[in-house]
Amino acid sequence: MHGCDASVLLDDTSSFTGEKSAGANVNSLRGFEVIDDIKTKVEAVCPGVVSCADIVAVAARDSVVALGGPSWNVGLGRRDSTTASKDAATKDIPSPLMDLSALISAFANKGFNTKEMVALSGAHTTGLARCQLFRGRVYNETSIESNFATSLKSNCPSTGGDTNLSPLDVTTSVIFDNAYFKNLINQKGLLHSDQQLFSGGSADSQVTTYSNDPSAFYADFASAMVKMGNLSPLTGKSGQIRTNCHKVN
Numbered sequence: 165m166h167g168c169d170a171s172v173l174l175d176d177t178s179s180f181t182g183e184k185s186a187g188a189n190v191n192s193l194r195g196f197e198v199i200d201d202i203k204t205k206v207e208a209v210c211p212g213v214v215s216c217a218d219i220v221a222v223a224a225r226d227s228v229v230a231l232g233g234p235s236w237n238v239g240l241g242r243r244d245s246t247t248a249s250k251d252a253a254t255k256d257i258p259s260p261l262m263d264l265s266a267l268i269s270a271f272a273n274k275g276f277n278t279k280e281m282v283a284l285s286g287a288h289t290t291g292l293a294r295c296q297l298f299r300g301r302v303y304n305e306t307s308i309e310s311n312f313a314t315s316l317k318s319n320c321p322s323t324g325g326d327t328n329l330s331p332l333d334v335t336t337s338v339i340f341d342n343a344y345f346k347n348l349i350n351q352k353g354l355l356h357s358d359q360q361l362f363s364g365g366s367a368d369s370q371v372t373t374y375s376n377d378p379s380a381f382y383a384d385f386a387s388a389m390v391k392m393g394n395l396s397p398l399t400g401k402s403g404q405i406r407t408n409c410h411k412v413n
Contacts, residue, residue: 166245166252166396167395167396167397167398168217168220168221168242168392168393168394168395168396168397169217169242169243169244169245169396169397169398169403170215170216170217170219170220170242170244170245170406170409171183171245171247171248171249172184172189172193172220172248172253173196173199173216173220173409173410174245174247174248174410174411174412175410175411177411177412179247180247180248180249181249181250181251182248182249182250183248183249183250183252183253185250186250186253186254186257187254187259188253188254188257188258188259189253189257191294191327192293192294196409196410198223199216199219199220199223199409200409200410202219202223203216203219203408203409206219207407211407212405212407213405214240214405215242215243215244215403215405215406216244216406216409217242217243217244217245217397217398218238218240218241218242219409221238221240221242221393222238222240224389224393225238225389228340228385228389231290231338231339231340232339232340232341233289233340233341233382233385234382234383234385234386235386236386236387236389236390237390238390238393239390239393239394241397241399242397242398242399243397243398243399243400243402243403243404243405244398244403244404244405244406244409245398245403246403246404246412247412256270256273256274258270258271258357259357260293260297260298260355260356260357260358261297261300261356261357262356262357262360263356263360264360264361264363264365264366264367267281267357267360267361268281268366271284274392274395275391275395276388276391276392278366278367278370279370279384280384280387280388280391281367282361282367282370282371282374283370283374283381283384283385283387283388284385284388284389284392285344285357285358285361286342286344286345286374286381286385287385288332288333288344288354288355288358289332289333289336289339289340289341289342289343289344290332290333290337290338290339290340291331291332292329292330292331292332292337293329293330293332293354293355294326294327294328294329295319295320295321295325295326295327295328295329295330296326296327297355298316298320298330298354298355298356299320299322300356301354301355301356301359302316302317302320303317303322305356305359307351307359307363308351308352308353308359309350309351309352312334312351312352315334316330316354330354331354332344332354332355332358333347333354334347334352334354335347335352341378342374342375342377342378342381344358345362345371345372345374345375345381346375348361348362348371348375349362349371349372349375
């Protein structure tokens, strides 16, 4: 969680507890086998050269493109961390229960302004969330469209069903578009942290801009992803090129 160094891929060892079991990641972060498959194929052609960190950064871009979103140039040459920290991930990954002020602070701690935070949140145009993380919003909040709330309750009971999944973007749940922002304006954000971006605060105008102008969202998202991919990378002699993304050489 120190930067873009593939620490998140490391399994727990006797000397550290990794990031996979952090609250924001457990039963939520998926697709490790996809990275493994890519790594195996890359190693067969070009052993010991391409890091797991670079693979994650390129896969993120290619996934967005495959779903109909923007492209961007991914700088390469990151190296892989030799450790990981559950505690650091727990502390640094923004919670879905955060209010706007806490979200702004969490992103500012990594050098991102409010506009970039709103753009990056637009990644919630695809993917799923667990009932456990939006139950409070569905049953207790008033800033949620009533039919939307009712439909969510059928798959997210007030007790039990913690791991039941619902799409972050109720309108176009898979493709990468600006529907996430239109949903927020209609009070159809799934997570509390989503709806906080359009809740009468300083992010409202940015949400409105992106809801009306997908090209603006795409451009800002791409720029913010380049910036995120450049967060404290390991380069030169730091770190290593892991042979197996799950464990240190």
